[in-house]
Amino acid sequence: MATLTCGFIGLGLIxxxxxxxxxxxxxxxxxxxxxINRESVLLAKEEGIADVMADCxxxxxxxxxxxxxxxxxxxxxxxxxxxxxxxxxxxILTDVGSVKGTTLKAVEAAGLSDRFIGGHPMAGSERxxxxxAKALLLQNAYYILTPTAQTSPDKLSAYHxxxxxxxxxxxxxxxxxxxxxxxxxxxxxxxxxSTLVNLIKDADSSDGIMKQIAAGGFKDITRIxxxxxxxxxxxxxxxxxxxxxLLQSYIDSLLEAKKALDTRDAAALYTLFDxxxxxxxxxxxxxxxxxxxxxxxxxxxxxxxxxLAGVVSLLASSGINIRNIGITHNREAAEGAMxxxxxxEAAQLMAEKLLTAEGYFVTAGx
Numbered sequence: 001m002a003t004l005t006c007g008f009i010g011l012g013l014i015x016x017x018x019x020x021x022x023x024x025x026x027x028x029x030x031x032x033x034x035x036i037n038r039e040s041v042l043l044a045k046e047e048g049i050a051d052v053m054a055d056c057x058x059x060x061x062x063x064x065x066x067x068x069x070x071x072x073x074x075x076x077x078x079x080x081x082x083x084x085x086x087x088x089x090x091x092i093l094t095d096v097g098s099v100k101g102t103t104l105k106a107v108e109a110a111g112l113s114d115r116f117i118g119g120h121p122m123a124g125s126e127r128x129x130x131x132x133a134k135a136l137l138l139q140n141a142y143y144i145l146t147p148t149a150q151t152s153p154d155k156l157s158a159y160h161x162x163x164x165x166x167x168x169x170x171x172x173x174x175x176x177x178x179x180x181x182x183x184x185x186x187x188x189x190x191x192x193x194s195t196l197v198n199l200i201k202d203a204d205s206s207d208g209i210m211k212q213i214a215a216g217g218f219k220d221i222t223r224i225x226x227x228x229x230x231x232x233x234x235x236x237x238x239x240x241x242x243x244x245x246l247l248q249s250y251i252d253s254l255l256e257a258k259k260a261l262d263t264r265d266a267a268a269l270y271t272l273f274d275x276x277x278x279x280x281x282x283x284x285x286x287x288x289x290x291x292x293x294x295x296x297x298x299x300x301x302x303x304x305x306x307x308l309a310g311v312v313s314l315l316a317s318s319g320i321n322i323r324n325i326g327i328t329h330n331r332e333a334a335e336g337a338m339x340x341x342x343x344x345e346a347a348q349l350m351a352e353k354l355l356t357a358e359g360y361f362v363t364a365g366x
Contacts, residue, residue: 004029007064009057009079011035011044014096014121015070016133021166023049024135032060036071040130062086066162068119069095072234077106084110092155094119098182099238100146100175107148117159118146118175120182121168128228135167143168146175183242190232191247193225295348296324296341300361311338314358320351 006022008015011033022029033041034054044050054060057079061067067087069076076095087093093115095103100118107116123141143163147156156172163170173181200218204210236243260268301307315322324341342348348364355362 004066005032005064006030007032007034007054007061007067008070009034009061009067009083010070010072010075011037011040011050011130011133012070013128013130013133013137014124015068016040016044016049016130017123017135017137018068018070018096018121018166019044019049020133020135021138021168022162025165025167032064034061035130037130043130057082057086059086062088064088064091066092066094066159069093069097072231073097073099073103073238074234076103080106080110080112084112087112087115089115091115092117092159094159096121098186098235100178102238104146104148104175113148114150114152115155116148117151117156118144118178119159119163120144120146120178122186123168124227128231138166138168141168142171144178145170145172146178147172179239180242183239184246187235187239187243188246188250190224190227191236191243192250193222194232197222197225294341295343295345296339296364297348297352298363299338299340299355301338308338311340311355311360314354315340315351318350318354320347320354 004026006019006029008019008031011019012035015033015035019031019033023031030051031044031049032052032054033044033050034057035041041050041053045053052060061083064087067083069079069083071079073095076097083093093107093112094117096119097103098120100120103118104113104116107113121138121141121143123137143166145156145159145163160170160172200210200214256268257272259265260272299311301311312322312325321343322340323343326339340351342351352362352364
């Protein structure tokens with residue numbers, strides 16, 4: 001069987017994570033990489049991820065079975081004319097952008113529609129760059145594929161299998177459906193998070209008391225505001241119509257919420273929170289999908305040396321495996337300063353019983 005060769009033009013967080021996922025799944029896969037940041041490619045080479053470091057976009061990529069366009073959308077579109085001259089007819093050309101409409105038009109203009117299948121791994125981080133890439137970033141994440149009208153079933157099937165090899169979950173959508181979906185669940189939330197952060201910045205007192213005591217809830221819903229402003233500027237420009245349409249609907253819903261507050265409409269406020277809670281919990285309780293139920297608890301412990309180790313030792317001596325552990329620095333919405341996550345409900349219930357018997361105050365997570 002011939003060795004699979006995958007090329008990457010752009011090796012940042014997403015491109016690097018895909019390359020790592022492929023290499024970890026099958027070390028025989030040959031990776032060719034180019035990035036304007038030479039340090040990223042050098043690091044990939046040192047880590048054994050990149051086999052070939054390309055100096056530019058040239059015939060080096062003509063051997064690729066897959067070519068991943070992982071640079072910003074505007075750069076990808078500009079590179080298509082060069083790519084079209086070096087790309088093998090059998091190669092599957094793909095991208096990782098979160099907007100497909102503009103890229104598809106550029107691909108059609110370059111005469112590459114028969115080789116192009118859009119790709120969008122629904123995973124990411126507020127951190128950027130290859131140094132933050134990791135294979136597990138794609139684990140159990142949806143990976144949307146957007147074929148063109150000229151895409152052959154064989155190529156789509158092959159790419160589908162490759163995505164599964166990465167550990168991701170392939171999902172085929174049209175480019176129009178993709179752009180509307182991502183506008184709602186990804187692009188609009190970034191706009192909301194950023195405007196909320198700026199609202200608090202402008203409303204805060206001169207001594208910054210809001211910033212000082214901002215705790216779990218605020219940090220959770222605004223975490224994505226730390227993402228790259230350059231990237232999100234481009235995303236919003238290229239998917240402006242969909243985002244604007246949904247943003248107007250969101251503004252309308254905010255006005256309804258304001259009306260309920262101004263009129264002290266208790267029933268409307270209850271409905272707002274109850275319908276949101278019910279629908280949000282359906283994400284976790286669904287039988288399929290990457291958002292799974294989390295089995296965790298908060299434990300009230302004393303702020304003194306050895307308190308954390310005492311809890312961990314107690315669980316370990318009873319054979320209870322801990323998946324994750326952390327400290328809640330601010331106790332808002334949590335009964336304790338220690339949070340432990342388990343692999344399953346049985347371990348969570350066993351730990352709760354054990355710790356309660358030892359006198360700890362335990363609150364199950366949600």
